[in-house]
Amino acid sequence: MNFGKFVERLAQLLPVLLGVTVIVFFMMALTPGDPVEIMIGDSHVTPEQEAELRHDLGLDRPPVERFFVFLGNAVRGDFGISFYHRRPVIDVIAERLPATIELSLVALVLALATSIPLGIVAAVKKNTIFDKLATVGSLFGVSLPGFWFGILLLMLFSVHLHLLPVAGRVGYEFEVPPITHMLLIDSLLQGRFDAFANAFKHLIMPAIVLGLPMAAILTRVTRTSMLDVLSQDYMTFAEAKGLSRSRILLRHGLKNALIPTVTVAALQTGALLGGNMIVETVFGWPGLGRLVVESIFLRNYPLVQAAVLIYATTYVTLNFLADILYTILNPRVRL
Amino acid sequence: MSAVLTWVLGPVSPDESPFRRNLRMFFSSRLSTVSTLMVFGFVLLAIAAPLVAPHDPNETDLFRRLQPPAWIEGGEWSFLLGCDALGRDILSRIIYGSRISIFIGAFVIFVATTIGILAGLAAGYLRGWVDIAISRLVDILLGFPYLIFAIALIAMMGPGLQNILLALIYKEWVMPCRVVRGETLAAREVEYVEAARALGGSSRHIMLREILPNILSPVIVVATIRMAHVIILEASLSFLGLGIQPPTASWGSMVADGRSYMLEAWWVSTFPGFAILILVLAINVAGQGLRDAFDPKFHD
Numbered sequence: 001m002n003f004g005k006f007v008e009r010l011a012q013l014l015p016v017l018l019g020v021t022v023i024v025f026f027m028m029a030l031t032p033g034d035p036v037e038i039m040i041g042d043s044h045v046t047p048e049q050e051a052e053l054r055h056d057l058g059l060d061r062p063p064v065e066r067f068f069v070f071l072g073n074a075v076r077g078d079f080g081i082s083f084y085h086r087r088p089v090i091d092v093i094a095e096r097l098p099a100t101i102e103l104s105l106v107a108l109v110l111a112l113a114t115s116i117p118l119g120i121v122a123a124v125k126k127n128t129i130f131d132k133l134a135t136v137g138s139l140f141g142v143s144l145p146g147f148w149f150g151i152l153l154l155m156l157f158s159v160h161l162h163l164l165p166v167a168g169r170v171g172y173e174f175e176v177p178p179i180t181h182m183l184l185i186d187s188l189l190q191g192r193f194d195a196f197a198n199a200f201k202h203l204i205m206p207a208i209v210l211g212l213p214m215a216a217i218l219t220r221v222t223r224t225s226m227l228d229v230l231s232q233d234y235m236t237f238a239e240a241k242g243l244s245r246s247r248i249l250l251r252h253g254l255k256n257a258l259i260p261t262v263t264v265a266a267l268q269t270g271a272l273l274g275g276n277m278i279v280e281t282v283f284g285w286p287g288l289g290r291l292v293v294e295s296i297f298l299r300n301y302p303l304v305q306a307a308v309l310i311y312a313t314t315y316v317t318l319n320f321l322a323d324i325l326y327t328i329l330n331p332r333v334r335l
Numbered sequence: 336m337s338a339v340l341t342w343v344l345g346p347v348s349p350d351e352s353p354f355r356r357n358l359r360m361f362f363s364s365r366l367s368t369v370s371t372l373m374v375f376g377f378v379l380l381a382i383a384a385p386l387v388a389p390h391d392p393n394e395t396d397l398f399r400r401l402q403p404p405a406w407i408e409g410g411e412w413s414f415l416l417g418c419d420a421l422g423r424d425i426l427s428r429i430i431y432g433s434r435i436s437i438f439i440g441a442f443v444i445f446v447a448t449t450i451g452i453l454a455g456l457a458a459g460y461l462r463g464w465v466d467i468a469i470s471r472l473v474d475i476l477l478g479f480p481y482l483i484f485a486i487a488l489i490a491m492m493g494p495g496l497q498n499i500l501l502a503l504i505y506k507e508w509v510m511p512c513r514v515v516r517g518e519t520l521a522a523r524e525v526e527y528v529e530a531a532r533a534l535g536g537s538s539r540h541i542m543l544r545e546i547l548p549n550i551l552s553p554v555i556v557v558a559t560i561r562m563a564h565v566i567i568l569e570a571s572l573s574f575l576g577l578g579i580q581p582p583t584a585s586w587g588s589m590v591a592d593g594r595s596y597m598l599e600a601w602w603v604s605t606f607p608g609f610a611i612l613i614l615v616l617a618i619n620v621a622g623q624g625l626r627d628a629f630d631p632k633f634h635d
Contacts, residue, residue: 024487027487027491031490032491140612142563143616143619145570145611145615148607148611155605274483278571278574308479311479312478315480
């Protein structure tokens with residue numbers, strides 16, 4: 001890809017990120033309720049102490065000035081103090097983020113591992129019962145409310161069959177010293193296969209619920225693009241050369257058919273971020289999504305503000321990477 | 336099915352408009368017709384809720400606390416789907432809950448689509464700074480994952496029907512706007528628009544009278560598919576406790592209520608969630624049918 005185009009596309013990203021930051025700041029700045037009063041809570045403080053706290057937090061300055069201070073601090077990763085935890089917001093978020101990343105990655109892997117074979121088989125066996133089942137399945141996948149599906153899984157596999165744990169990341173007896181803070185990786189690195197198995201059992205239901213809508217969408221995308229590829233002249237030519245069906249599909253078909261799938265997968269990874277608030281709440285998963293929902297009820301606005309900004313920045317960056325990826329994979333497309 | 340089709344759309348005529356032809360194609364699919372009828376069934380249920388609901392949805396009766404559905408021992412046929420933790424009839428609450436889901440889905444999509452159409456037409460037809468301003472705003476709003484944006488807005492404004500509507504509309508208009516802008520950009524170069532311009536038609540006349548009627552089909556398809564999405568979003572917000580507040584029945588909050596009673600009363604969560612699934616599935620199937628009928632790419 002042309003480096004100049006890449007830089008141009010990157011430059012287009014900056015106003016979007018700035019706009020996102022403006023919206024996040026004013027969203028929270030205009031929220032009813034005085035942050036100082038929320039912080040003080042029931043404690044008895046003098047008006048002077050209250051004024052000092054207001055000054056320390058910069059709340060006595062005009063909103064526009066406060067925005068630039070917020071922006072400068074945000075760039076350095078300083079999002080202020082969590083009202084509830086009485087610690088820097090970034091530290092609280094850093095503790096919970098690995099759990100969310102781990103869950104999202106496993107959901108992504110599950111979605112790709114199911115949707116690609118399903119989509120290919122549905123295309124190859126077009127208009128057969130298998131194709132129709134894949135179509136119905138993907139329609140169900142996008143129509144199932146995640147929170148309800150999660151509760152159904154909990155009722156079946158945890159409450160009735162006692163096969164999987166109800167909540168959390170790992171059993172208390174399987175504590176693993178953190179290295180990457182991702183339990184599956186940490187337990188493998190330390191040879192703790194018992195902890196790995198336990199962490200995986202905790203992870204499997206949330207990952208299925210989170211990955212299902214993505215798998216449904218990717219199955220449709222893979223099917224459509226595979227059908228498109230199957231109708232291309234080079235596929236007929238490969239067949240005429242006498243290559244075997246499986247070789248044609250894997251060598252020529254799959255390589256081209258996966259371009260839209262990979263791009264949509266990158267876009268959908270951003271969408272997983274929104275879903276994890278629901279999934280983490282249903283499964284008591286100690287990640288960032290659940291922390292945000294809890295913080296809303298605690299009116300812990302600096303944390304909500306920081307988390308929304310982090311989510312949005314990640315989302316915009318993933319979309320940008322999806323664009324770049326598409327261009328790299330498909331040289332016919334120019335940015 | 337074909338008799339119904341003829342009854343609804345009249346007999347086939349050779350000079351039929353493309354819209355009517357596509358509609359006929361839509362209704363010729365059994366799946367599309369059934370799903371459309373199901374959606375209308377839900378709408379009728381919502382409208383006639385006071386007439387069809389067997390009980391007052393908010394009437395509590397602690398003697399019926401967690402009463403099972405009629406076909407399970409301890410159930411009663413007058414409380415077909417059982418009762419929740421406050422002894423309220425689950426069927427009646429599902430029927431009344433459909434009002435919330437359908438009203439929010441329809442209202443948000445109607446307002447957001449209207450805004451999206453106007454903004455998209457202006458951006459695509461007028462170009463220049465109008466296009467730049469609208470497109471940048473669209474890019475910024477697309478930078479937020481939808482649910483997170485809605486949650487952040489509700490955190491700011493507080494829960495409640497009016498705030499949910501606003502929180503969803505604030506971002507939803509972006510989707511139809513993108514579609515309309517793209518279609519308008521293509522349409523403004525077409526002969527009939529150039530002819531209208533040559534005849535001295537004002538920009539407003541050309542946008543609303545010439546371009547809009549010709550680009551409505553993709554907008555209708557997008558609006559239908561998005562409505563399913565909005566209904567799930569509302570239910571998700573209510574499930575998190577950020578949507579419709581008690582005692583008003585909403586499907587999302589009913590599912591949330593049942594979480595505490597998973598061990599002894601599976602029906603409290605299961606039936607409202609099932610209602611969401613059926614309605615959303617019907618809308619999605621109808622949306623897919625509309626897309627297949629109205630998008631020439633799918634005509635083969």
